[in-house]
Amino acid sequence: MQNISFYIDGRLCTADKGLNLIEAAKRNGIFIPTLCHFKHLNPLGSCRVCSVNLNGNGIAGCTVFVEEGMNIEVNTPELLDNRKAILEMMFVEGNHFCPSCEKSGDCQMQNLGYETGIRYTRFPHLFVDRLVDARPERIVVNQNRCIKCKRCIEEIVTNDGYKVFNFTNKGKKTTVSIDYEQEAKLTAAQAEYAMQICPTGSILVKGKTFSKPFGNRIFDQGAEGKTVPFNKVNMNITKGRKMRIATTSLAGCFGCHMSLLDIDLGILDIIEVVEFHKSPLTDIKKFTERCDIGLVEGGCCNTDNIEVLREFRKNCDVLVSVGECAIWGGVPAIRNTIPLEECLREAYLDSLTSEGNATVIPNHEDIPKILNKVYSNHEVVKIDYHIPGCPPNANHIWSVVKNILFEEEYSINYPEFKYD
Numbered sequence: 001m002q003n004i005s006f007y008i009d010g011r012l013c014t015a016d017k018g019l020n021l022i023e024a025a026k027r028n029g030i031f032i033p034t035l036c037h038f039k040h041l042n043p044l045g046s047c048r049v050c051s052v053n054l055n056g057n058g059i060a061g062c063t064v065f066v067e068e069g070m071n072i073e074v075n076t077p078e079l080l081d082n083r084k085a086i087l088e089m090m091f092v093e094g095n096h097f098c099p100s101c102e103k104s105g106d107c108q109m110q111n112l113g114y115e116t117g118i119r120y121t122r123f124p125h126l127f128v129d130r131l132v133d134a135r136p137e138r139i140v141v142n143q144n145r146c147i148k149c150k151r152c153i154e155e156i157v158t159n160d161g162y163k164v165f166n167f168t169n170k171g172k173k174t175t176v177s178i179d180y181e182q183e184a185k186l187t188a189a190q191a192e193y194a195m196q197i198c199p200t201g202s203i204l205v206k207g208k209t210f211s212k213p214f215g216n217r218i219f220d221q222g223a224e225g226k227t228v229p230f231n232k233v234n235m236n237i238t239k240g241r242k243m244r245i246a247t248t249s250l251a252g253c254f255g256c257h258m259s260l261l262d263i264d265l266g267i268l269d270i271i272e273v274v275e276f277h278k279s280p281l282t283d284i285k286k287f288t289e290r291c292d293i294g295l296v297e298g299g300c301c302n303t304d305n306i307e308v309l310r311e312f313r314k315n316c317d318v319l320v321s322v323g324e325c326a327i328w329g330g331v332p333a334i335r336n337t338i339p340l341e342e343c344l345r346e347a348y349l350d351s352l353t354s355e356g357n358a359t360v361i362p363n364h365e366d367i368p369k370i371l372n373k374v375y376s377n378h379e380v381v382k383i384d385y386h387i388p389g390c391p392p393n394a395n396h397i398w399s400v401v402k403n404i405l406f407e408e409e410y411s412i413n414y415p416e417f418k419y420d
Contacts, residue, residue: 006070021064022050025074032074033083033112035199036149037062044150048086049112051079080116087112088121095127095144096200098419099324099331099390103201105217105420109147110200114219114417117228119386120327120378127373129337131175137184138191138206145202146176152203156194158185164194176202215415222414243405246291246316247279250305251332251374252298255391256323257281260295262394270398274405278315287315293404294319295397296383299329300375304368313381318404321377322397324390324419331390333374340372390420 002017008030015024020043025032034050037043043063050061053073061074073079090096090109098104130143152165153176164186168177186194195205214220249257257280261267276282277291294316300306313319324330335343348354348361377383387400393416402408 004066004068006066006068006072008072008074009076015066017067018065021052021061021066021072024066025061030074032061033115034062035109035112035147036151038151038155038197044154046148046150047090049083051082051086053079084116084118085122087116088118088123090147091118092121092123092125093128094147094200095125095130095334095337097331097334100334101145101201101420102204103145103198105212105214105220107201107219108199110419111219113419114228114414117417119388120321120376120383124379125328125333125336125376127333127336133178134206136178136180138186138188139178139183139194140204140206141176141178142202142204143175145200147200147202148174148176149199151197151199152176152194155197156186156190158182158190159187160185220415226414227411228414228417243274243293244277244289244291245274245279245293245295245401246277246287246312247281247295248297248308248312249280250296250298250308250326250377251301252323252325252330254280254297256295256297256326256389256397259389259391259394260397263398266398287311291316292318293401295322295401296320296326296377297322298325299327299332299377300371300380301332302368302370306371306380309377309380318384319377319381320385320387320400320404321383322387323392324388326377327386327388328376329374336373340370344370389418392416393418 003014004017005012005014007013008025008028011028013024013028013030015027022032022034022037032050032052035047036045037050043060045060045063048060051058052061052064053059053076054064055071064072087109091113096109098107098110101107104110132143133141148167153163153167156164158164162179162182162185164179164182165176166179168175191205192208195203195208247257247260260281263270277289278284278287294312296309296312296319298305300309321327325332329336344361349359378386385400385404387397389396396412396416399408399410399412403410
């Protein structure tokens with residue numbers, strides 16, 4: 001093979017002529033993220049996460065084959081933000097509930113979210129209810145998680161050469177369909193390969209989908225010393241006194257508050273420099289002083305949650321969403337794919353514990369009204385910072401708090417930055 005020279009972000013690189021750019025960059029120590037590319041497959045160009053600029057023109061990197069003198073931009077601020085936006089759109093377009101997904105920790109899309117430092121999405125979640133197909137012999141296909149990368153379509157075939165997956169419909173109605181007859185011919189190993197080649201949790205093998213313990217999953221650990229990128233928080237806060245912290249739990253499970261306390265004896269050091277004001281930890285019910293920082297767990301599912309969140313925004317200089325429920329609705333938002341009337345009917349009228357004519361949907365002026373869906377906090381008020389996780393690691397929470405209040409330098413170790 002002829003060895004040629006080309007440039008990536010102004011750096012001189014060499015590789016075999018005609019080698020795919022993704023592989024050529026890798027050989028030169030440059031990482032170009034992708035969710036559809038496979039080394040032995042023809043370029044798919046479907047996910048666009050690998051977008052680059054070739055001689056000034058935008059193009060999917062996996063469709064490029066290196067030639068002499070090429071000038072390629074990979075990591076410009078604009079390209080990095082575009083990739084991040086594409087990933088965010090993938091998260092919001094599908095119902096990716098990481099804490100309840102069997103592929104969590106082994107999900108390539110989730111990992112790229114970590115790599116790009118996504119703490120929240122700038123786009124609203126769609127919460128479209130799509131088919132979860134359990135009819136196949138060996139696998140379950142969850143259309144909510146499919147990003148239409150085409151890997152399964154190109155790669156999964158029976159021993160006699162027939163495809164198992166195909167695209168049906170067009171545009172936004174496009175789905176990956178499954179040929180039940182051909183799927184039944186797959187061996188156990190081929191079915192597991194289909195699950196592994198899927199970059200999300202869309203394809204699962206029946207009886208093989210139990211989660212691995214934390215720490216044993218593919219993306220639980222990064223390289224030694226690796227940290228996750230973050231936006232430093234710089235707020236103008238008056239010094240020379242104890243800093244005041246307020247906390248609350250909205251539509252959540254209180255797990256983030258439990259994580260707050262997981263610093264164990266470190267809490268004794270914290271209370272030397274801060275005081276907790278309105279918080280379940282102090283049982284102070286009302287704001288009597290303005291607080292420097294407010295930590296909000298849980299999203300908004302009823303009118304009381306909205307009122308409390310707005311009160312926190314009014315009385316806190318810095319407002320932080322803590323945990324998945326606060327950032328995008330989390331597990332409570334699973335109901336967002338179901339009409340509210342149907343949800344209430346199932347809970348109060350048609351449940352297994354319903355007793356004849358004794359059922360009623362609660363409706364009283366003292367009971368907060370249920371909202372049409374569970375809202376993330378930044379859809380209701382301005383949020384200054386987001387700490388993902390279910391729950392976030394205690395060190396992550398307090399590192400952010402200390403950075404905001406005392407401008408302490410910090411970085412988030414890879415194992416501490418999680419969506420689950």
